[in-house]
């Protein structure tokens with residue numbers, strides 16, 4: 004393939020993931036908006052009958068899509084008219100919310116569902132711009148506004164938006180989204196995971212109103228020299244020579260930047276009096292950015308994060324990450340959770356466990372989690388679903404992964420709590436995989452040089468000796484923090500085996516044990532060698548913590564997992580019933596015995612030693 008064709012193919016592929024999408028605006032959370040959450044009409048369409056005609060050609064590619072195309076929200080013109088669907092006669096799904104847990108008949112459904120929301124827009128959009136924003140929809144979304152295609156987005160856990168200024172009418176409007184959660188081998192994640200693939204519009208939907216030229220992107224973060232670095236980007240017709248003012252009243256900071264021809268501006272400010280953000284003192288400052296047209300506020304914490312040999316340095320001081328892994332499920336909401344209350348409940352448990360850190364597995368969680376982590380003083384590891392057996396050789400798969408990390412960085416780049424970007428989970432080494440992860444890590448470092456890179460790796464026998472374990476993975480050289488999952492005593496022998504293991508980890512880098520755990524059914528009691536009992540899990544935690552404490556470079560732990568979660572892989576009747584039972588808390592909110600073992604370990608951990 005010639006270089007030109009290869010580049011053209013790449014550009015086409017990268018466009019595929021965000022067709023029509025405008026570059027993502029930062030801090031959608033705090034902008035003036037109109038919520039489109041609530042009841043949406045839905046049509047289940049396993050054959051994608053509303054998308055393709057009977058020759059299997061997409062309606063949207065036809066000059067006249069006709070009345071079979073669901074995105075036109077067609078109505079019968081008169082009694083002779085043939086229209087074979089009617090959104091308004093269908094039932095509702097609550098948005099945000101997955102469809103699997105709202106409708107019994109959709110419990111295991113994977114495929115296409117069409118969702119439609121009609122709404123009145125009462126204001127005039129004159130002098131304003133309006134964007135349709137989705138917090139996330141799993142997995143592929145084709146988005147239509149008043150019958151016109153806005154674009155398509157791929158990836159189930161990151162935000163996307165489209166400008167609708169020119170489509171919006173004063174009066175009635177409608178949005179139709181075709182959401183498809185079919186698992187596909189070359190997607191991210193791939194076919195094979197250990198969590199349920201909840202489909203639907205799982206996070207908030209809103210119309211965001213901005214001025215014609217607005218502050219679309221900004222970073223206000225401390226650099227390693229403890230200077231506040233500010234970067235801004237405008238979007239709109241008046242980009243050049245605009246004054247952007249940054250106010251941080253509590254620090255007596257009020258400074259202006261003048262933008263260049265492409266609407267960018269940069270500034271570094273020193274401040275003597277910053278109270279640094281940390282888990283003990285999660286100080287957030289009110290920050291205001293304004294132009295003659297626009298004004299946006301944020302709550303930002305200032306801290307530095309770095310490593311030195313085996314130490315993780317928060318504001319220059321060594322810290323031990325007392326963590327726990329979490330899936331985005333909570334006992335309050337059945338299914339995929341999204342509300343602030345869900346996030347509060349999960350993070351309250353995290354605090355009561357004595358943690359200062361969470362691993363948000365295995366995909367970007369909703370923004371409430373990160374905002375609350377900022378407020379509550381909990382450090383965060385964020386990851387994308389590059390999990391197990393990804394199609395490493397496929398260029399489109401790589402672009403998809405890169406797009407997902409890029410979107411979550413844009414969303415969370417101003418959150419002090421986020422300290423680690425994780426590239427992947429338990430991925431088998433090969434030349435193609437090493438190349439993929441290396442490229443992804445480089446992309447991530449270039450986009451966000453202020454945070455640490457890691458990936459949950461696996462451990463290996465050292466020089467063939469089963470009792471000595473090491474990390475034998477080329478990614479160890481790239482990672483700032485060396486993390487690995489291990490299940491000695493669960494998948495790998497019985498619990499006594501923990502007493503026979505030694506560690507030989509060569510790298511002089513911080514080590515995090517990113518997973519360990521055992522399944523236990525809440526309320527099931529027995530001997531400590533009986534699988535599935537709370538006693539087995541409790542004993543495994545006791546022995547594992549002793550075992551991993553022998554790793555000299557150990558600077559963090561995030562056992563698997565806070566709460567039992569749904570997984571179709573887990574079919575054992577009366578015990579699993581489609582739940583992964585490695586939670587320290589049941590799906591109904593009951594704490595198991597191992598919860599208190601981990602709490603005791605964290606409460607007793609004195610750091611620095």
Ligand code: GCB
Nearest residue numbers: 197428429488518563583585
């Ligand atoms: C792992 C995976 C996690 C699984 C867990 C388990 O290593 O990273 O996604 O759920 O093991 O329970 O087997």
